[in-house]
Amino acid sequence: MVTPPLIELRGVRKRYGGSGGQPEVEVLHGIDLAVHAGEFVAIVGASGSGKSTLMNLLGGLDRPSSGSYFFEGRDVAALDADALAALRRQTFGFVFQGYHLIGSETAGENVELPALYAGLPAEERARRAQALLDQLGLDGKAQLRPHQLSGGQQQRVAIARALMNGGRVLLADEPTGALDSASGAEVMALLHALADRGHTIVLITHDREVAAQARRVVEIRDGCIVADRMNGAPVAGTSPVAAPALPPQDDAQARRATFFSELGEAARTASRGMGRNRLRTGLTLLGIVIGVASVIVMLAIGEGARQRVVEQMGTLGTTIMYLGGRAPDTGGPPGLITEEDLAALAELPEIAYVMPVIGDPIPVRQGRVERQVYVFAAQHFMPDVHQWKVALGRYHTEAEDRALTPLVVLGHRAQQHFFPGVADPRGRQLLIGDSPFEVIGTMAERGAESGAQSYDDMVFIPYSAGRARVYRVQTQPDYTVIAAASPEQVGPAEQAIRRVLLARHGREDFAISNAAARLQAEAETRRSMTMMLGLIATVSLVVGGIGVMNVMLMTVRERLREIGIRMAVGARRRDVQRQFLTEAMLLTLAGGVAGVGVGLAVGIGLIAAGAAVVFSVSAMLLAFGCAAATGLVFGFMPARTAARLDPVVALAGE
Structure with a gap:
């Protein structure tokens, strides 16, 4: 009985351009390819041959322009963005030439990322990430940032991340290209060991010596497969690192990511981002602080004047x-x-x-x-x-x-x-x-x-x-x-x-x-003045909100690669949108808290000076709510922009 292929491409073509006056370029020309479970396949070709485009299609990062892509008999080309994210999250693990680790996260946090979007509890994520790092020879490195690791160590972190949700299929794009020969040999030894344990490995490389170590070699040239042959016994790795004994995969990758877990991750990432750009964050917060404090103080002054009139009206009567x-x-x-x-x-x-x-x-x-x-x-x-x-x-x-x-x-x-x-x-x-x-x-x-x-x-x-x-x-x-x-x-x-x-x-x-008429006229005048003062103060919040939107748009541009990494490991569009919307909300909420404090301090100073100031809890909640709404409204467009990025384009960003 012939086992059906795990991955099957039928007449797949990929074209770019063709809109906006740009010429259309076809990169892949009718690719037919079948990969069975447990195979170790190397796709080899020169730069520009289309092998990276092919890997992106296989991993669900991109879609074919025409043709069919079946995974376990399911037509992948027909899946929407969230279904593709689920496929990447549950099935694929990516290992890139440039490692593609998030620089602000520790090694352990980078490894945990796929499980975060799979909904694995925090304690289990941390335990499993630590076990993978230990088995890949990175014990004691979990708290280090990527820049504190060597190239070989960073690539091992990337492999651990690829295995976090089980890594049934590992897609390795030039995994040894940025490494010295010793580190490259170690990475290849790890891939062999993983293949021995039943993982399906698809290795993308331009190096024929590296490709020769795979059990099957598919050669691609000018967007066409020109050769497909089986190798003999794999070349033995020279790495002294023992093959990792992977922990068994549970059903975590089949679960939806939990809201509060992802919200906590978004808040943590946002706070780190704010800390990295303190001056920019401070200037952005200043607009929110001034707006919230102005609303509180202006409404408190207006309320003080209004209550004086109300006291008179209560005594004399409104009629x-x-x-x-x-x-x-x-x-x-x-x-x-x-x-x-x-x-x-x-x-x-x-x-x-x-x-x-x-x-x-x-x-x-x-x-x-x-x-x-x-x-x-x-x-x-x-x-x-x-x-x-x-x-x-x-x-x-x-x-x-x-x-x-x-x-x-x-x-x-x-x-x-x-x-x-x-x-x-x-x-x-x-x-x-x-x-x-x-x-x-x-x-x-x-x-x-x-x-x-x-x-x-x-x-x-x-x-x-x-x-x-x-x-x-x-x-x-x-x-x-x-x-x-x-x-x-x-x-x-x-x-x-x-x-x-x-x-x-x-x-x-x-x-x-x-x-009554005099009091009503005075009360109406006071009410109008309070409303006008409140509206003037609200303008400050709007200006602060525009500053938040500007900063978040800059943040999206600066973190394109991070967005691509998150999408590659299984983040859905709404996950990415929530990430950046949470960052905008955290920024404005921090400004709101500071603004309430500043507003109270200014109001107390005015009371000490003899001014009629009456603080209102509802006014404070209104100002704070306006700050939150500002983050929601002005953070939505940048967050939506981030969520709609093409994963391939984002991964290529700097």
């Missing part, structure tokens, strides 16, 4: 206006606001509440305690007008107001003044002026209006009971609180009030204090 009589500008007695006037105003659709108020400091006594207290007489909806809650008990009702019922609600501190240590003063009596009033509740703590007495020191009684029992000589309210139906109706409500009173009085003998 409240104050109405009172005054002498007209043309002369004459002050105007009087009558109950009929207030009833007419209450009918306006723009107005929600019309609340006359009488209030003066008068003596209030409870037992032996007597204090001069501001007694606030108003209608039953006072808590709704001022958006003020009753903390204990209740407020009086409309019916109780009409019935002149002597009830009183205490301000927060008034309760403490008159009933110290009493948790619930309801049912107790207060003598207000010369009239007794029953306590029915306590208001929540509120504070004072700007420049006014604290509401918490006051006591609150029904308007009608106040006029009848306390303020007997009062003929009209001290002032009237008018609440618009909504914040948007404040302006129209003021105009409507003016229109009604002018019609009723015939002259402007009244004054309207529109505190």
